Amino acid sequence: MNAWEPKIIAFLCNWCSYGAADLAGVSRLQYPVNIRIIRVPCSGRINPKFILGALRHGADGVWVSGCHPGDCHYIEGNYYARRKFALLKSLLEHTGIEPGRLHFSWISSAEASKFAETAREVVEAVRAVGPARHFIKTKPTWDDIEAPVQAACQVEVG
Amino acid sequence: MHAYTEKIREAAQRLLTEKKVDAVIGFRHGTVPMMSEPVCVRHADQVHQLVWNGFCGINLANYLAKRKDRVAVTAKGCDSRNIVIHLQENQIRRDQVYILGAPCHGMVDRRKVWEFLKGREPLQVMENGSSLKVSGKGFEEVLERQAFLQDNCRICTHRNPVIYDELLGDPVPEQTDVDRYEDVRRVEAMDSEGRWRYFNDLIASCIRCYACRNACPLCYCPTCFVDESRPQWVGKTLDPTDTRTFHLLRAFHVAGRCTDCGSCERACPMSIPVRQFTKKLEKDVKELYGYEAGVVVEGRPPLDTYRPDDPQDFIK
Numbered sequence: 001m002n003a004w005e006p007k008i009i010a011f012l013c014n015w016c017s018y019g020a021a022d023l024a025g026v027s028r029l030q031y032p033v034n035i036r037i038i039r040v041p042c043s044g045r046i047n048p049k050f051i052l053g054a055l056r057h058g059a060d061g062v063w064v065s066g067c068h069p070g071d072c073h074y075i076e077g078n079y080y081a082r083r084k085f086a087l088l089k090s091l092l093e094h095t096g097i098e099p100g101r102l103h104f105s106w107i108s109s110a111e112a113s114k115f116a117e118t119a120r121e122v123v124e125a126v127r128a129v130g131p132a133r134h135f136i137k138t139k140p141t142w143d144d145i146e147a148p149v150q151a152a153c154q155v156e157v158g
Numbered sequence: 159m160h161a162y163t164e165k166i167r168e169a170a171q172r173l174l175t176e177k178k179v180d181a182v183i184g185f186r187h188g189t190v191p192m193m194s195e196p197v198c199v200r201h202a203d204q205v206h207q208l209v210w211n212g213f214c215g216i217n218l219a220n221y222l223a224k225r226k227d228r229v230a231v232t233a234k235g236c237d238s239r240n241i242v243i244h245l246q247e248n249q250i251r252r253d254q255v256y257i258l259g260a261p262c263h264g265m266v267d268r269r270k271v272w273e274f275l276k277g278r279e280p281l282q283v284m285e286n287g288s289s290l291k292v293s294g295k296g297f298e299e300v301l302e303r304q305a306f307l308q309d310n311c312r313i314c315t316h317r318n319p320v321i322y323d324e325l326l327g328d329p330v331p332e333q334t335d336v337d338r339y340e341d342v343r344r345v346e347a348m349d350s351e352g353r354w355r356y357f358n359d360l361i362a363s364c365i366r367c368y369a370c371r372n373a374c375p376l377c378y379c380p381t382c383f384v385d386e387s388r389p390q391w392v393g394k395t396l397d398p399t400d401t402r403t404f405h406l407l408r409a410f411h412v413a414g415r416c417t418d419c420g421s422c423e424r425a426c427p428m429s430i431p432v433r434q435f436t437k438k439l440e441k442d443v444k445e446l447y448g449y450e451a452g453v454v455v456e457g458r459p460p461l462d463t464y465r466p467d468d469p470q471d472f473i474k
Contacts, residue, residue, distance in 0.1 A: 048410050049383065049391040052403055069466065079464035082473070087413050087442055087461075089472055091406065094346065094438045096354025105474035118474050134354055137399040 006126040008061040009054040010035045010119075013043050015073040017065035019109030024116045031119035034126075035063065042066065044077025048088050051102070056137040061101045061126035065118070068106040078106070100129035160285065162210035162260055162326040166232055169258055169324065170205040173230050179256050180227040183218050184208040191283045192268040196221065198229075210326075212285050215265035215308060217421040219375035223249040230256040232326070234265075236310075236419035238319035239452030240375040243415055246452075246459060249378060259322025261330040264304075264311030265420075266290065269429060271306055275299070310420035310433060313338045320453055339441045341434065357402070357435075363428040364401045366394075370432050373425035376412045383407055409435035414443045414460035417452045 012018040018039050024031060040046060043066025054062045064085065072078045089102050103122045107115050170182040186197040186207040194213040198221070199205055210232070218231050219240030233241060238259060244250050271280065271292060284291040290301040313336045318329045345356055368384065371377045384392050384404055392407065393400035409432075416436045423433050443449050446469055449460045457463075 048407065052406065053391060056399055056403065069470070076464065079466070079468070080461070082468055082470055083447070083461055083464055086446060086469065086472065087439055088410060090442050091410060091413075091435070091439055093350070094353060095357045095402070095406065095435070096350055096352075098350050103474065104472060121474065135399055135402065137393065137397060 004131055006034045006060040006123060006131075007058070008035045008063055008122060008126055009059045010037045010063040010065065010122075011040050011043070011046050011050065012037055013066040013073075013078075014039050014041050016067040016071065016109045017105070017107040017115065020107045020111050020115035023109065023112035027112050029112055029116040031116040032123040034123045035119055042072065042074050042077040043081040044072070044074065046081060046084070048084065051088065051092075052135075055097070055101075055132065055135045058132060058136045060129075060132045061103065061122065063103040063105070063118075063122045065105045065107050065115075068108055071108060096134060098129045100125040101132070160210045162232075163208065165326045166208045166210055166258060167205045169326075170199060170208055170230065171202050173256060174199070174202040174205065178228070179230045181229045182208065183221050183229055183231040184258075185210065185214045185216075185232070188213075191280050192266065192271060210260065212263075212266040212290070212303065213268065213283075215420065215424050216373070217375050217419045219244060220373065220421070222255060223375070223378040225250055225254060228254045228256070230258055232258045232260050233319050233322065234260050234262040235314065235316040235318055235320070236262075236417050238321050239316060239417040240419060242321055242452040242455050243376065243417070243459070245455055246457075257319065257322040259319030259325045261318045261325065261327055262311075262314075263317070263330060264307040264314065266303065266306050267308040267424075271301070274301065274306070308420050308424065309431070310418050310423070312336070314418075316417075316453070321455065339437065342437050342441050345434070345438075358398065360434060361401050361405055361430060362398075364396075364405070364430055365428060366396060366401060366404065367427060369425040369427060370422035371408060373421040374412065375419070375421070376415050377408075379411075383411070405432065405435055408432075409439055412436055413439040414447075414449060415451050416440055
């Protein structure tokens with residue numbers, strides 16, 4: 001079955017990356033449709049719980065994007081975020097989450113082309129790692145459960 | 159009797175009589191051997207309860223957060239570092255605590271002794287310098303104390319209290335030739351799938367009793383994330399994903415604050431080496447930000463501050 005497409009949750013800062021996504025759309029830049037955007041007030045607003053929550057619900061990848069260091073709307077939110085992300089990414093990968101699943105970027109609201117470019121990079125990286133196998137509590141859709149169950153039934157009845 | 163015991167009782171007597179403190183937090187003998195339990199002594203006529211021995215592993219800083227009274231507390235190296243963290247995080251004021259610093263030779267891991275005894279029940283355990291005399295019905299063993307230390311004590315590099323009002327004994331030599339992160343590097347060397355399985359096996363027996371959280375002096379949030387219900391980030395079941403979420407978030411909450419006192423591991427009824435999560439973070443914090451938790455009162459914990467030039471190779 002080649003129908004699998006990565007599902008990626010993107011947490012975008014309202015003041016920059018979200019604007020960049022907007023600008024990318026307005027500018028008719030092409031980027032993959034695999035990302036689901038959640039707007040947050042600042043990358044510093046991201047709690048590790050959010051990222052774990054996304055993975056628990058079956059996201060194949062998580063992408064967090066905020067303002068460039070020094071450009072934070074709240075002066076220093078992204079500086080704190082940077083430390084949190086460094087430790088979180090390292091911890092998750094240390095405990096067995098594949099390195100290609102977590103992505104972080106700094107994208108200003110003027111960088112629509114960087115946004116589209118990074119979106120492509122992220123989607124390709126997650127596609128390369130394949131469907132999430134670990135850390136899933138709830139399967140995202142019925143389709144994902146249906147196929148293996150059907151296959152198992154087929155084996156059962158011969 | 160341990161040399162510190164007399165000093166602790168003397169200090170407690172003095173402090174309580176002079177009304178310098180309202181209570182003294184220390185240890186007394188537990189109901190079974192190798193289980194010293196914390197005690198809060200409020201009256202001078204009860205100071206005889208206080209003892210010190212190689213089984214005082216519980217981190218007494220756990221009883222200091224948000225206190226209103228003045229207390230004296232016995233503190234090993236790790237306890238004193240946790241007191242420093244409490245001071246940094248405004249959980250208690252310096253003038254509220256009178257610290258009886260106890261230079262420490264490491265605490266004995268009762269589980270290692272039990273394991274050695276192979277089912278024979280120890281009825282009395284005596285310490286004599288570097289040896290441990292364990293006796294029970296029909297047997298007596300003399301053990302090398304060093305070989306039965308808690309894992310975290312064996313690699314401890316802060317045996318002397320970093321902050322104190324009086325010392326109970328002469329400072330002990332610090333261990334300098336220990337490799338603190340040997341086990342972390344061993345896990346790092348595995349591939350992703352191997353690491354996933356390693357941690358799966360590690361926490362497979364977790365019963366989610368939260369003893370590790372309760373024993374931890376750093377876990378003083380009014381509402382713990384595991385008890386939150388709206389939204390509920392961590393399920394309350396024994397589902398492997400929930401259990402892992404708990405362990406990851408617990409470790410992350412103590413990132414850059416954990417002093418590796420080993421309370422979590424010692425409290426775990428299933429003997430899960432939960433320090434494997436926190437030690438990775440400790441190693442990262444040290445490598446990325448050059449910070450060691452609870453060593454100096456000045457300065458902020460690493461996640462409460464930043465430098466403009468922090469490493470960001472992982473960010474696009």
